[in-house]
Amino acid sequence: MPYYRAVGEVPAKRHLRGAFEELVGEEGFSGASSLLYHRNSPSALLAVDALESGRPALQPNHPLSPRHLQTAKLADTADPVTGRHILAGTPTCTLAWWSGGAGTSPLYRDATGDTLAYLQQGTMRLETAFGHLALSPGDYAVIPAGAVHRFVSTGPASLLLIEAHGGHVDIPARYLTAGGQLREGAPYSERDIRAPRPSSGARLRGPVEVLVRTRAGLTRHVMAHHPFDVVGWDGCAYPWAINILDFEPVTGRIHQPPPVHQTFQGPRFVVCSFVPRPYDFEPGALKIPYHHANVDSDEVLFYSRGDFMSRAGAGINAGSMTLHPAGFTHGPQPGALERSASQDGTEEVAVMIDTFDPLGLSEPARQAEDPTYWGSWAS
Numbered sequence: 065m066p067y068y069r070a071v072g073e074v075p076a077k078r079h080l081r082g083a084f085e086e087l088v089g090e091e092g093f094s095g096a097s098s099l100l101y102h103r104n105s106p107s108a109l110l111a112v113d114a115l116e117s118g119r120p121a122l123q124p125n126h127p128l129s130p131r132h133l134q135t136a137k138l139a140d141t142a143d144p145v146t147g148r149h150i151l152a153g154t155p156t157c158t159l160a161w162w163s164g165g166a167g168t169s170p171l172y173r174d175a176t177g178d179t180l181a182y183l184q185q186g187t188m189r190l191e192t193a194f195g196h197l198a199l200s201p202g203d204y205a206v207i208p209a210g211a212v213h214r215f216v217s218t219g220p221a222s223l224l225l226i227e228a229h230g231g232h233v234d235i236p237a238r239y240l241t242a243g244g245q246l247r248e249g250a251p252y253s254e255r256d257i258r259a260p261r262p263s264s265g266a267r268l269r270g271p272v273e274v275l276v277r278t279r280a281g282l283t284r285h286v287m288a289h290h291p292f293d294v295v296g297w298d299g300c301a302y303p304w305a306i307n308i309l310d311f312e313p314v315t316g317r318i319h320q321p322p323p324v325h326q327t328f329q330g331p332r333f334v335v336c337s338f339v340p341r342p343y344d345f346e347p348g349a350l351k352i353p354y355h356h357a358n359v360d361s362d363e364v365l366f367y368s369r370g371d372f373m374s375r376a377g378a379g380i381n382a383g384s385m386t387l388h389p390a391g392f393t394h395g396p397q398p399g400a401l402e403r404s405a406s407q408d409g410t411e412e413v414a415v416m417i418d419t420f421d422p423l424g425l426s427e428p429a430r431q432a433e434d435p436t437y438w439g440s441w442a443s
């Protein structure tokens with residue numbers, strides 16, 4: 065939850081007659097919330113239709129194997145709402161990929177939880193009732209549950225999408241003071257957080273279609289009025305963005321474990337950012353990850369850009385996504401430790417998602433898989 069903001073025309077007191085007030089609140093009326101002021105009723109529903117879910121079934125990772133998914137093998141599609149490729153998931157987290165060209169997605173509302181979007185390539189504009197976020201490569205965008213939004217791209221672009229179900233994507237609690245400010249020593253600060261810029265949505269007219277995802281599937285709502293017809297809002301629940309390079313890395317005399325890279329917490333998953341940094345400075349320090357068995361979690365690493373020395377020789381490139389599941393011990397590629405000895409730092413940029421339930425895999429994920437990856441440590 066970022067901090068309080070007020071944008072546009074907001075009455076001096078709450079809950080008085082005037083514009084159509086909409087409270088967007090988490091955890092009932094007990095969590096973070098915002099008040100939006102619409103020109104028209106946000107509830108005027110004209111039609112309701114069930115749509116095909118478009119979501120593939122997920123199969124257990126059986127026989128248990130480390131996986132390498134090559135997102136370049138996945139086809140471009142029209143938009144990130146209807147065309148995202150569902151790759152893997154748990155009951156509380158879905159991982160998806162989208163790539164495509166210029167276009168505007170349908171209006172979309174995910175009622176199952178927050179979405180964390182990571183822009184790998186291109187520029188995009190995330191439009192919402194709160195205003196818009198201009199996204200560049202390396203940007204994370206947190207889209208709150210229930211926030212109607214659409215993606216606008218002006219050219220080739222690609223996105224990693226991390227969907228939370230039954231919970232929210234938040235700043236890790238240990239980074240915050242009791243009052244909610246980012247602590248001194250946290251790896252990012254309020255200045256790094258970007259809130260939506262005001263848009264001219266107040267002039268938009270209905271009726272419009274909004275696609276709504278729930279655990280039951282996908283529904284099309286036809287709304288009499290455009291959900292972006294907002295003249296102002298205030299509160300602490302809103303879409304926000306931060307660039308991965310605004311994450312300040314922590315290094316040490318010897319190797320620091322992945323929790324120092326944590327950027328977000330979600331329901332039964334965490335997200336970490338690996339950014340350019342000097343290596344550990346103790347002579348003789350192991351500069352890249354030692355072999356490790358994460359006995360309680362499945363570990364996904366999305367390789368965004370730079371060199372990936374610990375995985376050199378395994379066919380990993382920008383756009384690769386690896387899954388190292390619980391029950392498998394993983395570590396550096398043969399020869400990587402020796403190669404790292406003369407290196408002073410790394411230029412890698414990567415996003416890690418650790419889930420605390422086993423990830424199931426979709427058929428599109430299996431089609432994008434490098435079938436030889438599991439043997440790469442033996443080569």
Ligand SMILES: [Fe+2]
Pocket residue numbers: 353356363388394
């Ligand atoms: Fe790992």
